[in-house]
Amino acid sequence: MTRVVVITSGKGGVGKTTTSAAFASGLALRGFKTCVIDFDVGLRNLDLIMGCERRVVYDFVNVINGEAKLTQALIKDKHCENLFVLPASQTRDKDALTEEGVEAVIKELEHMGFDYVVCDSPAGIERGAVLALTFADEAIVTTNPEVSSVRDSDRILGILQSKSRRAAEGREPVKEHLLVTRYSPKRVDDGEMLSYKDVQELLRVPLIGVIPESESVLHASNQGTPAIHLKGADVADAYTDVVARFLGEERPLRYVNYEKPGLIKRLFGGK
């Protein structure tokens, strides 16, 4: 059975695409045949973060319109054997996606034997975001530790409850996971940011991980390398933990506590 996982948030710019790329790569690294779909029609950038933008010929909308076969549009990832990217179109208008079209593509991926389909949702709570979550079995609600992001995540959780197929058909509800991203323990310590515990307390969704704020994310996306591949980087570790927890393994949280710099560091500076 294929599991469909939506990466969603309501608010824009919180790290959905970064997470989609890293999470899908992590599943593929664990041996699962995985497809990551960019639902952000008109603003595609998943292909940039995955480093496959030059290989995009056909896209999601072409497939839905019957202008290309799914197999023609799927791009094989350069890092992982089992990973495929279904890019969005930069030129189309937002209404190019239809519910029937999305359903047909997901059905076909199921026939092709995919274990996981990861849906990178656009921001907002409108059509595009609703389509991205309609067929979800699980949702990773990506939230930054600030009030506006928490509120938007709360909204999207409500929409998940009412608009997903699972909800519409009265099946078991979509399984919800909370992912706190761009987390800065120092700023939490200074009282400038909500702590991950605050976020969880407000949203009441099981926490699947905390991704630290890290400059290496920007470098990685400039290079077209999903953050999970960054050797030795805290973000890569944190995303690896997320995938492990998603697969049912227990991992303690890392990179969530602020350690005050020691005396030597304070005297001599340095990183």
Place this chain on the structure above:
Amino acid sequence: MSAVQPPTARPIDFRDATLGTTVAVLRLVEPHLLADAMHKMLGGMPDFFSGEPAILDFAELAGEPERIDWAGLLSLMRRFQLQPVGVRNLAPELAAGARKAGLAVLDGIALGERGAKVPAAETPPQRPAAAPVPAPAPAAPPAAPVRAGTMIVERPLRSGQQVYARGADLVLLAGMSNGAEVIADGSIHCYGPLRGRAIAGAQGDTTARILSTNFGPEIVSIAGIYKTFENGIPAALAGKPAHVRLTGGDREHRLALEPLQLD
């Protein structure tokens, strides 16, 4: 597709069906006033109704309008994903306009509605916003009436969601978030955080109460007497079990907020 029809297949069949129909009880007809009220109720969830057919009911109209802007009214309803299909309790001189707008005139047709209607003249709904509003669909997404008199919501109620327990008590089993709204004609019992707007005794029942195991609302109201918390919630109650009721007898109703002993 087969060209040969089985002998029993008729080209058309009629079946009895209870549609998932919403009745919008309009107390005003001016689209801009309604837009404002609907926005307040549903602002965060423009597609709350997900294309449900709707019947516009004019029984509780505040006055006798001379004309109705049908085009405006219909486009407003559609903007909130309601599909008006008919009208009822409309003055005969206005019915022609409704027909012209493509609406069926449905007087005298029983709809099998859930929930008892309270006659407007006896106990008009009192809401803090005093906004004329169409009655929301009793069937909000996560809610299921278990028996007459209680509605139970099992899942957390999220920002932008609204539940109305018409003629009933409301039990929230997983709390509610800031930005959510619950309205009950009876009492509200909230297990878990009570964080949004909680309106009990919406039809004027002064004995209704609001109970929560984790008190933190934006607004509480009982029978139209309300309290907001712009300056925060009293420390003795914030995040703790609490109890809201009306005290002070018929004339001098005031809200009493008290800690609740759960032990």
